[in-house]
Amino acid sequence: MDLVMARIILIHEGAVLKEFPLNKERTTIGRKPHNDIQLDDPTVSGQHAVILMLQNAYVEDLNSTNGVILNGKKVTRRQLNHGDVIRIGRHEMKYVDGHAEEFESTVVIRPDAAAPGAKPAAPPCKYQVSILSGPKKGQAIELVKPYTTLGSPGVQVAVVARRGRDYFLMPMSGTGDRNNPPRLNGEPIGATSKKLKEGDKIEVAGTILQFGSMGQ
Numbered sequence: 001m002d003l004v005m006a007r008i009i010l011i012h013e014g015a016v017l018k019e020f021p022l023n024k025e026r027t028t029i030g031r032k033p034h035n036d037i038q039l040d041d042p043t044v045s046g047q048h049a050v051i052l053m054l055q056n057a058y059v060e061d062l063n064s065t066n067g068v069i070l071n072g073k074k075v076t077r078r079q080l081n082h083g084d085v086i087r088i089g090r091h092e093m094k095y096v097d098g099h100a101e102e103f104e105s106t107v108v109i110r111p112d113a114a115a116p117g118a119k120p121a122a123p124p125c126k127y128q129v130s131i132l133s134g135p136k137k138g139q140a141i142e143l144v145k146p147y148t149t150l151g152s153p154g155v156q157v158a159v160v161a162r163r164g165r166d167y168f169l170m171p172m173s174g175t176g177d178r179n180n181p182p183r184l185n186g187e188p189i190g191a192t193s194k195k196l197k198e199g200d201k202i203e204v205a206g207t208i209l210q211f212g213s214m215g216q
Contacts, residue, residue, distance in 0.1 A: 006057060008086075009094040009147060010037065014193050015170055016147065016159045027051040029088060030062075041089040048088055051080070057095065059086055083146060094147060127167060129160065129202065129209040136207075142214070143167060151182065151205040158182040158204045160211075161193065167211065168193040169202060 006022040020027065020037055029037045030048040039048070045064040052058040057080040061068040069087035070078050080086075082097035128140045129150070141148060143160055151157040159170045169184055170193040181188045182204040184196075200211045 006053065007096050008037065008051065009096060011092040011094065012090060014161075014168075016161075019149075022051060022053050022057065025053055027053070029093075037093070039089055039091050041091065044089040044091075049086075051095075056080075057097070059095075064088075126213060127211065128214050129211050132201070132208040132210055134207040140214075141209075150202065150209065151207070156180070156182060156205040158189065158202065160196070167196045169196055169200075170194075 008020045008022060008027070010017045010020065027037065028035045028047060028050050029039065029044075030046050031039055031041065031044045032046040035047065043066050045062070045066070047062050048064040049062055049068050050060050052060060058077060059068060059070060059075070059080055060077040061075065066089065067074050069075070070080075071084055080095045080097075082095065084095045086093040086095065127143045129143065129148075130140045131137055141150075143162060146162050148160045149157060150160065161168045161170050169182070169189055171181060171189055181190065182202065183189065184194050184203075185201055186203075196211045198212050202209045202211065
């Protein structure tokens, strides 16, 4: 397993707070500041859990008071798979396996841009965001993952989250200028998630994108 490829997405009350690359063998989680992922939560133990990147990825409870919940079930040690959700205290941590994510291709070629005589591609996902400006204008990002990150880390970032059949635009804390957040239809998205509807325009990191269903 390529350790750099995997990461944890930290989520609190529906908002994505930060991403942590799993680029070493042990990534500790807990309330004390020495942890790699520090959770400011009184229900979290000082040294609560650890994520181990061995031949496979594992989450292990370090004899915490309130335990580790993986996909709704309490565990002491369990192998992680792409998309698994770990709950510790009031926080959720989504495990992303970069290899699996890479397999879920995000950039699609529009039918009118396909080579003559080419066989039709596999059926696309239901929704996408089309890039309307910038160097990737004309491309689109399929919304096939539970969380799709838009923008540029360190500049401005937003996340499109899939919840059942609905999609929401969520702020990502700790990135970019707080006085200039991403915009939805020209309005700052603020600190809460916004439900997306057909034709909505998203502006993030100087790029304009449009949410909508994919043509069949």
